[in-house]
Amino acid sequence: MKPNIILITVDQMRRDCLGVMGHEVVETPNLDAMKKNGHMFTSAYSATPSCIPARAALMTGLTQRSHGRVGYQEGVPWNYPVTLAGEFARAGYHTQAVGKMHVDPARNLCGFHNVVLHDGYLHHARNTGNEYKDAFEQVDDYLHWLKSRLPQADLTDHGLECNSWTARPWGYAEELHPTNWVVTQSIDFLRRRDPGKPFFLMTSFVRPHSPLDPPQWCYDMYINQPLKSPPVGDWAQQDDPEQEALNTNCGKGVLHPRALHRARAAYYASITHVDNQIGRLLQALGEHNALHNTVILFTSDHGDLLGDHNLFKKTLPYEGSAGVPLILYDPGYLLDGQRNSSYSNVVELMDVMPTLLDAAGLAIPACVEGKSVLPLLDNASAPWRQYIHGEHFLGNCSVHYITNGKQKYIWYSHGREQFFNLTADPHELCDLIDDVMYQEAVARFRAALVTELTNREEGYTDGKRLIAGRTAKRMLAEARVDNT
Numbered sequence: 001m002k003p004n005i006i007l008i009t010v011d012q013m014r015r016d017c018l019g020v021m022g023h024e025v026v027e028t029p030n031l032d033a034m035k036k037n038g039h040m041f042t043s044a045y046s047a048t049p050s051c052i053p054a055r056a057a058l059m060t061g062l063t064q065r066s067h068g069r070v071g072y073q074e075g076v077p078w079n080y081p082v083t084l085a086g087e088f089a090r091a092g093y094h095t096q097a098v099g100k101m102h103v104d105p106a107r108n109l110c111g112f113h114n115v116v117l118h119d120g121y122l123h124h125a126r127n128t129g130n131e132y133k134d135a136f137e138q139v140d141d142y143l144h145w146l147k148s149r150l151p152q153a154d155l156t157d158h159g160l161e162c163n164s165w166t167a168r169p170w171g172y173a174e175e176l177h178p179t180n181w182v183v184t185q186s187i188d189f190l191r192r193r194d195p196g197k198p199f200f201l202m203t204s205f206v207r208p209h210s211p212l213d214p215p216q217w218c219y220d221m222y223i224n225q226p227l228k229s230p231p232v233g234d235w236a237q238q239d240d241p242e243q244e245a246l247n248t249n250c251g252k253g254v255l256h257p258r259a260l261h262r263a264r265a266a267y268y269a270s271i272t273h274v275d276n277q278i279g280r281l282l283q284a285l286g287e288h289n290a291l292h293n294t295v296i297l298f299t300s301d302h303g304d305l306l307g308d309h310n311l312f313k314k315t316l317p318y319e320g321s322a323g324v325p326l327i328l329y330d331p332g333y334l335l336d337g338q339r340n341s342s343y344s345n346v347v348e349l350m351d352v353m354p355t356l357l358d359a360a361g362l363a364i365p366a367c368v369e370g371k372s373v374l375p376l377l378d379n380a381s382a383p384w385r386q387y388i389h390g391e392h393f394l395g396n397c398s399v400h401y402i403t404n405g406k407q408k409y410i411w412y413s414h415g416r417e418q419f420f421n422l423t424a425d426p427h428e429l430c431d432l433i434d435d436v437m438y439q440e441a442v443a444r445f446r447a448a449l450v451t452e453l454t455n456r457e458e459g460y461t462d463g464k465r466l467i468a469g470r471t472a473k474r475m476l477a478e479a480r481v482d483n484t
Contacts, residue, residue, distance in 0.1 A: 003334050004199045004294040005088065005356050008281075009058070009202065010274055011051065011100060011120070012209035012314060013300035014132060015044060016324035017156075017271050025227060026268045030279035034298060034329035036340050038044045043346045043405030044326035045358060047390040049234060049302035049314045054349055057353050058301065059084050059110055061353035061368035064391060065456070068479025071393025072315070074124035078103045078477060082365050084353040086111025088200035089363050096189045098184040099204035106139040110201070116185045118142035118178055120161035120206035126263050130399065142181050149176065160211035163249040166261060167212035167266035169219045177215060179207050179270075183277040187284040197358070198293075203281060208270035208304070212263060222265035230260075230307035231427035237310060249406055252311050253256065253357070260307050267306060292332040295359045297352060300324040315392045317401035317410050318428055322390055328355070328373070337377025345376055346405040348388050387445075389452040398472035400453070401443045409445030415468030419445070 017023055020032040020040065020388070046054045053069035056062070060080050064070050067080070079160045085095045089111055097115045101108070106323065107126060109115055118140055119240050125139065146153050160166050170177050175184075193199050209212075233239065237252070245253030255263070270275045278298075287290040301324070305311040308320040315321065324449040326347060330339065350370030357364050358372035391400040398413040403422070410418040417432045424468065432438045446466065457478050459470045 001293070002091075002093075002360050002362075005093075005197050005360050006285075006294055006296040007084075007199045007200075007202045007204075007352065007356060008270060008278060008296060009100070009204045009300045010208065010271075010298075010300045011204075011206050012302060013271060013274075013325060014303040014320050015300075015325045016319075017268065020323055021325075023125075025222065027221065027272050028275040030275045030282065030323075031298065031327060034278075034327050035342075035399060037331055038296075038329035038339060039328055039329075039335075039337060039373075040046065040342045041326040041345065041347050041373065042342050043086065043344050043403075044299065045322050045348045045349045045388055045403065046300075046302040046324050047350070048392055049316070049322045049390070050392060051077050051100075051301055053392075054301035055102055055273075056080075057203035057348070058299075058352050061350050061365075061370040063350060063369050063389075065452075065476065066369060066478045066479060069122075069474075070391055070476055071398075072474075073474040074104070076104055078108050080110070082367055083111040084356065085200065085202070086359070086363065087353075087357055089113060091360070092197055093360075094194045094197045094199045095201075096193070096198050096199065097202040097204060098185045098189065099202075100206050101204065102364040107311070116141050116189075118165075118181065118206060118403050120178070120209065121211070123162075125348055141185075145181065147175060154243045158211060158213050161249050161436070162211055162214055164210050165212070165250070165263040165312060166210075166248050167254060169216040169266075170213045173366075174215045174217075177213075177273075179205055179273055179277050182206075183281050183284075186281055189286045190284060190290065193384075200356075200360075201363045205274050207266050207274055207275075210271060212266035214266055214269035214273045214337075218269040218276070221272060222263065222268045224363070225265070227261060227264050229347060230264075231309065231429055232325065232427045233309050233427075233431065235309075235431035238327070240310070249313075251313055254310055255269055255307060264306060267304065293334070294332065295334055295356070296329040296331075297356060298325065298327045298329065299349065299352060310446060315394060315399075315462055317390055317392075317399055317408070319422070319426065322401070324349070326352075328359075328377075335374065335377060337374075341377070343376055343380050344371075344405055345384050346378060346388055346403060348390075349375055389449065390404060391475045393472050395472065400449055402452070407441060407445070409442060409449065411446070411449055413468060413470060414470050415440075417446075 049291040050072040240254035245255045305320040354372040356365045387404045
């Protein structure tokens with residue numbers, strides 16, 4: 001029988017928040033062990049670093065130019081004819097998703113045989129004027145489950161906002177936390193799966209995305225520890241004249257040190273909590289005699305700036321936001337290559353679909369633009385892309401970036417440019433855009449962005465130069481698939 005495949009996704013986890021990546025505080029023993037018995041990609045990125053467009057790349061293997069989502073836009077149907085889960089289902093796999101999907105309509109299966117859904121708090125779904133198909137009372141399986149145990153409970157009981165730096169420990173029993181629930185439901189799938197078929201399971205956590213509400217035990221691991229201050233570049237705004245940080249869901253500002261400490265402690269604690277529950281899932285796989293015949297890929301849809309450069313949340317192209325973890329775990333020695341290895345090749349979320357299909361020995365559809373990373377396991381010097389192009393709609397200051405994992409060029413649609421040497425300056429402290437030593441590299445990266453944007457409907461380039469001041473879009477009409 002073909003190998004089982006598990007895709008474990010988290011929401012809003014930074015690439016550097018792994019013990020095995022050398023983080024000075026965060027403890028992730030199970031993810032570290034997965035790297036020890038697998039392969040880690042240290043230059044993995046989210047090309048469009050917010051939930052919806054990132055998941056489109058993950059589930060279709062397409063660039064943002066092809067899947068059409070270059071910004072965060074609710075309410076746009078997912079009509080992709082070729083999906084990751086759909087390919088596994090067509091190949092005879094029993095397919096199941098548990099946790100966050102963030103698609104439209106909310107109960108869209110996107111190729112899975114079944115979805116047990118918890119998207120977290122979504123403003124779109126919580127709007128009481130919504131249609132039945134989108135109303136959270138109808139679509140959220142976790143909330144129904146929680147109310148069966150605590151009839152008056154809701155997602156907002158902790159008083160935390162879903163995109164906020166506010167933080168506090170989880171107020172109910174730990175087994176009621178949505179992180180635990182995702183693993184409980186994933187384990188239940190192992191019990192109910194068709195034993196005559198291989199399975200594809202997507203275990204999709206909402207955390208460490210806010211609300212920052214880890215259980216008390218892991219909150220206590222970090223709250224009384226000294227935590228290093230976030231890096232703040234020489235190019236960043238150093239003050240907060242408009243007092244942006246008084247907004248609990250701010251995207252920038254200078255937060256009070258105590259509030260920032262609590263937010264970062266709770267964020268790290270949420271990662272440790274997820275890691276703990278991943279360990280529980282791995283143990284259950286062993287008990288169900290499935291671990292030896294399963295390949296597991298772990299990643300996130302995007303990161304979290306968490307105060308870097310006095311910025312918060314995601315969408316921006318800086319490492320805290322755009323960099324994601326990516327570990328390919330091979331407990332049964334089903335893949336080639338030297339285990340406990342790290343690879344610096346620049347990869348992105350559209351590579352997940354072809355990688356998992358390749359790991360299962362399935363054909364990769366011709367429309368898929370991502371690349372399987374499996375050839376790199378035998379030879380990290382094998383032919384590979386030279387760079388990735390990322391972007392995100394941000395109104396008049398929409399942003400694009402080009403990176404090869406060693407250097408990064410950033411262009412805002414109002415004309416601002418930045419350049420960073422990530423090898424020497426991984427925290428992006430020094431903007432080198434005007435440094436004479438880097439002008440040749442800047443010109444090369446700028447030319448690459450011109451190539452990527454040529455013939456785009458926004459008119460960002462005439463094929464020779466970048467043109468500032470054009471009207472940005474959240475969705476591209478030119479996408480190759482029907483998104484309307």
